[in-house]
Amino acid sequence: MSRFSTLCLCLLLPVMATGGTAHASNNPQMDAxxxxxxxxxxxxKYQVRDKGDQYAQLDKLAQQAAAVVAKYPGRAEPLLWQGIVTSEEAAQASVFRQLGLASSARDILEKARAIDPRAANGGVAMSLGVLYYKVPxxxxxxxxxxxxxxxxxAALAQDPDGLDANFFYADYLMSKGDDASARAYLARxxxxxxxANRPIWDAGRRAEARAMLGKLDRQARR
Structure with a gap:
């Protein structure tokens, strides 16, 4: 991989994983x-500050997620979370491993989509969407x-008022230079x-949304 390629990956891969959405299925044990x-x-993602520690812990979590997938074959929800963890692992990996991990995350998420494209109230579609605009x-x-x-x-159509669905569509719009529309989706x-069941994610994502609004405000004042 050229120096230019690795630079592109470094710039585009961070903050890639979505967090998905958490909705109960018909299997309480699997849900837990x-x-x-x-x-x-x-x-x-939100409380471990050291990048090396983050990567090591994500690698361990990816193995745990794979074990849940193996325990519940044919179910989209465990695959979704294996894909999300692998996406986050890609964001924290060395430049030489980023694209390989991102490709693995895409393949896992595509398996989930093939089983149930509407799983997790649009979480599968959203996670794939994020990968496709973050990766070069x-x-x-x-x-x-x-x-x-x-x-x-597609994710927004399933979860029009969702925190993640609106946040990531806003991020995508910002990447395309449509700041006005991005601001509207961040407000939503x-x-x-x-x-209340996911307080760390909820607080972390809202902080990211407010930071993005602050960035838009600074750009508007220039």
Whole structure:
């Protein structure tokens, strides 16, 4: 991989994982195990500051997520969270491993989509959308603005008032220079109902949304 390629990956891969959405299925045992992966991901992402520690803990969590997938074959929810953890791992990996991990995350999420494209109230579509706009396009990677927008809009259609769905569509719009629309979706994200079952994720994502609004304000004043 060239120095230019690795630079592109460094710039585009951070803050890639979505966090998905947490909704009960018809299997309470599976839901509890998926929620443990969910909450541990949030703790690592938002509370572990050292990048090396983050990567090591994410690698361990990815193995735990894979074990849940193996325990519940044919279910989309565990695959979604294995894909999310792998996406976050890609964001924290060395430049030599980033694209490989991002490709693995995409393949895992595509398996989840094939099982149930509407799983987790749009979480699968949203996670794929984020990957497709964060990863560089050809010839450096598999990124695609068209696929990203399609997946992100599908996620919004399922969860129009959701924190993540609106936050990531706003982020996508900012990446395309549509700051006015991005601001509107960030406002919708911050109006989402708080999730008492996922307090670390909820607080962390809202902080990111407010930071993004602050960035838009600074750009508008220039």
């Amino acid at each position: 195990q998926v929620m443990r992966i969910n909450n541990e991901w949030a703790r690592i 396009g050809f010839p450096l990677g598999f990124g695609s603005a068209g696929k990203a927008q399609s997946y992100l809009k 994200a911050l109006k989402a109902a708080p999730d």
